[in-house]
Amino acid sequence: MDMDDPTNLPQAAATHAIDDAQNTGDEQEFLTFTLGDEEYGVDILKVQEIRGYDTVTALPDAPEFIKGVINLRGTIVPILDLRLKFHLSKAEYNDFTVMIILNVADRVVGIVVDGVSDVIDLPEESIRPAPEIGGSVDSQHITGIGTVDNRMLILLDIEKLITSADMGLVSATSH
Amino acid sequence: MGIDFERLHAIFFEESFEGLDALEAGLLKLDAGDRDPETLNAIFRAAHSIKGGAGTFGFSDVANVTHALETLLDQLRDGERAVTPELITSLLESVDGLRELLSIARDGNQADPAFVSGLRQVFERLLGEEPAAAAEQTAANAPTPETPAPTGGWQIHFQPHEHMFMTGNDPLRILQELQRLGDADITAITGKLPPLSELDPEKAYLGWDIKLQGEICEEAVRDVFAWVEDDCDLSIQPLESAAETETADATPAETAPAEQARAAAPATAPAAKKAKTSSDSSIRVSVDKVDSLINLVGELVITQAMLKQMSTGLDPTDHEQMMAGLETLERNTRELQEAVMSVRMLPMQFVFSRFPRVVRDAAGKLSKKVNLVTEGEGTELDKGVIEKITDPLTHIVRNAVDHGIESPAERKAAGKSETGTLTLKAAHQGGHIVIEVSDDGGGLKRDKIIASARKNGLEIDDNISDDEAYQLIFAPGLSTAAEVTDLSGRGVGMDVVRKNIHELGGQVHVTSEPGKGTKVCIRLPLTLAILDGMSVKVGGEIFIVPLNYIIESLQPVAENIKTITGSQRVIRVRGEYLPLMSLHDIYSTAAANDENSLVVLLESDGRKLAVEVDELLGQQQVVIKNLESNYRRVHGVAGATILGDGRVALIVDVPALTEVAPKAA
Numbered sequence: 001m002d003m004d005d006p007t008n009l010p011q012a013a014a015t016h017a018i019d020d021a022q023n024t025g026d027e028q029e030f031l032t033f034t035l036g037d038e039e040y041g042v043d044i045l046k047v048q049e050i051r052g053y054d055t056v057t058a059l060p061d062a063p064e065f066i067k068g069v070i071n072l073r074g075t076i077v078p079i080l081d082l083r084l085k086f087h088l089s090k091a092e093y094n095d096f097t098v099m100i101i102l103n104v105a106d107r108v109v110g111i112v113v114d115g116v117s118d119v120i121d122l123p124e125e126s127i128r129p130a131p132e133i134g135g136s137v138d139s140q141h142i143t144g145i146g147t148v149d150n151r152m153l154i155l156l157d158i159e160k161l162i163t164s165a166d167m168g169l170v171s172a173t174s175h
Numbered sequence: 176m177g178i179d180f181e182r183l184h185a186i187f188f189e190e191s192f193e194g195l196d197a198l199e200a201g202l203l204k205l206d207a208g209d210r211d212p213e214t215l216n217a218i219f220r221a222a223h224s225i226k227g228g229a230g231t232f233g234f235s236d237v238a239n240v241t242h243a244l245e246t247l248l249d250q251l252r253d254g255e256r257a258v259t260p261e262l263i264t265s266l267l268e269s270v271d272g273l274r275e276l277l278s279i280a281r282d283g284n285q286a287d288p289a290f291v292s293g294l295r296q297v298f299e300r301l302l303g304e305e306p307a308a309a310a311e312q313t314a315a316n317a318p319t320p321e322t323p324a325p326t327g328g329w330q331i332h333f334q335p336h337e338h339m340f341m342t343g344n345d346p347l348r349i350l351q352e353l354q355r356l357g358d359a360d361i362t363a364i365t366g367k368l369p370p371l372s373e374l375d376p377e378k379a380y381l382g383w384d385i386k387l388q389g390e391i392c393e394e395a396v397r398d399v400f401a402w403v404e405d406d407c408d409l410s411i412q413p414l415e416s417a418a419e420t421e422t423a424d425a426t427p428a429e430t431a432p433a434e435q436a437r438a439a440a441p442a443t444a445p446a447a448k449k450a451k452t453s454s455d456s457s458i459r460v461s462v463d464k465v466d467s468l469i470n471l472v473g474e475l476v477i478t479q480a481m482l483k484q485m486s487t488g489l490d491p492t493d494h495e496q497m498m499a500g501l502e503t504l505e506r507n508t509r510e511l512q513e514a515v516m517s518v519r520m521l522p523m524q525f526v527f528s529r530f531p532r533v534v535r536d537a538a539g540k541l542s543k544k545v546n547l548v549t550e551g552e553g554t555e556l557d558k559g560v561i562e563k564i565t566d567p568l569t570h571i572v573r574n575a576v577d578h579g580i581e582s583p584a585e586r587k588a589a590g591k592s593e594t595g596t597l598t599l600k601a602a603h604q605g606g607h608i609v610i611e612v613s614d615d616g617g618g619l620k621r622d623k624i625i626a627s628a629r630k631n632g633l634e635i636d637d638n639i640s641d642d643e644a645y646q647l648i649f650a651p652g653l654s655t656a657a658e659v660t661d662l663s664g665r666g667v668g669m670d671v672v673r674k675n676i677h678e679l680g681g682q683v684h685v686t687s688e689p690g691k692g693t694k695v696c697i698r699l700p701l702t703l704a705i706l707d708g709m710s711v712k713v714g715g716e717i718f719i720v721p722l723n724y725i726i727e728s729l730q731p732v733a734e735n736i737k738t739i740t741g742s743q744r745v746i747r748v749r750g751e752y753l754p755l756m757s758l759h760d761i762y763s764t765a766a767a768n769d770e771n772s773l774v775v776l777l778e779s780d781g782r783k784l785a786v787e788v789d790e791l792l793g794q795q796q797v798v799i800k801n802l803e804s805n806y807r808r809v810h811g812v813a814g815a816t817i818l819g820d821g822r823v824a825l826i827v828d829v830p831a832l833t834e835v836a837p838k839a840a
Binding site: 055060071077 | 763800805817
């Protein structure tokens with residue numbers, strides 16, 4: 001990685017925040033959810049609805065983290081399990097398992113998470129750039145790290161994450 | 176509140192494009208010899224409403240060009256101008272130009288002024304020359320007797336030299352100028368006109384004797400000829416002393432073919448059908464609205480199926496009324512669904528109507544004579560299918576004109592009439608529509624196809640059947656055309672055609688008879704939105720197999736299942752060995768009890784395949800949902816549907832499965 005990257009990131013995050021936070025001044029609203037012990041946040045404007053986990057129809061020829069598809073009032077929506085995608089140690093399906101239905105890049109996609117916690121306003125100054133990390137989440141999918149009451153919140157660029165090639169949701173031949 | 180101009184614009188453009196289509200269709204009818212005044216009126220009306228709309232919305236380029244077009248059409252209507260193939264060609268070109276202008280305007284761009292003025296010049300040229308052309312033709316057809324010359328005027332003899340056209344001058348324009356000066360009586364001198372076979376369209380053969388009457392000074396007359404004085408024989412004398420000038424010779428190139436066409440026209444005229452003037456009332460509705468209606472009905476069908484399923488556990492005697500109600504609901508739902516689906520259905524006319532132009536252009540370019548016959552234009556097909564089939568069909572038609580139908584000379588040598596026939600046929604066949612494109616040309620050349628396929632690296636057995644050889648034309652990169660032309664022969668195309676048709680759930684097959692012609696047969700589902708399917712259970716999941724691919728289902732006997740090279744299983748059905756695959760393996764579902772599995776025989780594109788399933792659940796009509804709108808294409812899955820209980824089931828893509836399967840021997 002280049003040396004410029006860390007300096008670019010907060011800038012990008014800042015512009016992003018200003019773009020989306022039309023009514024809240026310098027604040028941006030996030031929906032927070034848990035994956036294992038970690039807490040994540042996604043731009044609330046991308047969230048369409050939250051549903052309990054339901055039976056999915058498995059798809060052939062799909063990576064493990066793509067659970068399958070569900071019928072969302074007549075629309076076929078693919079469901080992917082972020083816990084499997086991020087290689088968390090366990091991914092249980094119980095009464096508290098939830099799906100967040102997202103509207104990203106003109107697509108409707110559901111993600112399975114351990115639980116939804118809150119909707120929070122995050123002032124711009126409390127968003128810090130993400131450190132360089134390796135692992136299953138490329139740091140380019142993290143817009144920054146927020147701090148709320150000493151809790152660390154990982155802010156995901158969910159649109160980039162969902163549409164990234166290794167998700168296998170968007171195939172080169174489909175368009 | 177202001178008027179919603181965006182929407183009005185959209186309607187204007189939509190109507191204008193339709194108007195242009197109507198205009199084009201009308202022009203082609205004229206070209207075919209139709210002299211029904213109503214045809215001309217329809218053309219005129221189309222041009223007029225485009226002009227009106229363009230004027231209202233301030234698209235001045237479009238308005239100006241249509242105005243010129245209208246003036247021209249007006250002259251046609253009043254009989255001041257004769258219909259010639261050249262005129263039709265120019266008009267068709269200007270229709271293309273208008274279409275372009277309209278799309279530029281629709282996209283909110285400014286048209287290139289050069290383009291606009293070029294387009295206007297086409298009309299100006301036509302407007303300039305036409306009355307003269309009409310006059311000249313009258314002269315050529317029935318030489319006008321010399322009328323007694325009144326005093327005051329000029330007798331002009333005008334004989335362009337052969338190279339006149341090369342200098343960029345147009346005699347017709349000059350004649351038109353003269354007419355503007357006064358009452359001109361023009362007689363063509365056709366003496367230099369060579370036989371048609373020797374006629375060089377780029378040379379000027381015709382001359383004219385013109386009696387120009389009226390108080391006109393010699394200067395004015397000389398001025399008209401100012402640019403051509405050195406390129407013609409010219410004599411201008413006062414009328415009384417008009418001397419007989421020696422006969423001269425040429426026809427402007429146009430006249431000869433024009434006459435020919437006029438001679439041919441009356442013969443074909445009776446065959447041309449009268450324009451159907453239907454006064455059915457209709458409303459214009461956006462496709463989105465219809466689609467959302469279809470989706471809603473789809474939901475209703477699912478809900479109804481759900482209710483029905485729930486009711487099966489109830490005691491029929493206790494709930495007699497509710498059962499009856501559910502029954503009525505089922506019937507009404509089905510009828511509603513059919514009615515809504517029919518809204519999207521359009522007659523094949525929408526596709527076929529563009530082919531006269533395609534064939535005319537292609538044949539013209541190749542100097543071939545082709546007669547297009549269409550049958551079954553009334554056959555209805557889903558709008559979505561119609562839109563997607565147009566391009567492949569156009570390609571097939573062009574191919575037929577280019578490769579199928581031979582040149583007039585070859586046809587004559589083969590003892591056929593010089594004019595080839597291209598037939599487009601559409602008909603319903605079960606739940607399908609079958610479209611046939613047949614020509615009476617030379618047929619496919621088996622040897623050439625095989626040689627070309629081998630060159631492309633395909634391994635071909637010498638003994639393949641003719642039928643199999645013919646299907647090779649759909650292989651990628653294959654072209655048997657001796658030379659690459661504008662129209663076809665680059666070897667890209669037929670494979671794309673087949674791919675597009677497969678994507679529509681259809682099949683394409685070609686048959687051919689050497690010397691007699693080629694027939695391409697396309698089978699398509701009537702609609703993309705619903706299909707009749709067999710629901711099967713495989714490892715706890717439910718899959719839908721499109722019914723039209725299923726030949727039969729059977730309970731296999733263990734001794735009939737064998738293996739080849741240890742892994743590939745085959746099943747023997749009535750002496751035929753078919754590859755056997757398990758849907759468990761294909762869709763990697765949990766394996767279920769193999770003992771009681773059933774076998775379903777599938778056929779697509781002439782390939783047969785047997786698949787193992789756990790259970791047959793029953794036949795049902797399903798609404799096809801697109802998997803790609805939110806996900807991506809999955810190999811072996813044609814789409815998804817929603818079952819009565821709200822769950823999603825995948826639809827088996829049979830052609831994709833059989834493609835992997837070796838061809839049944």
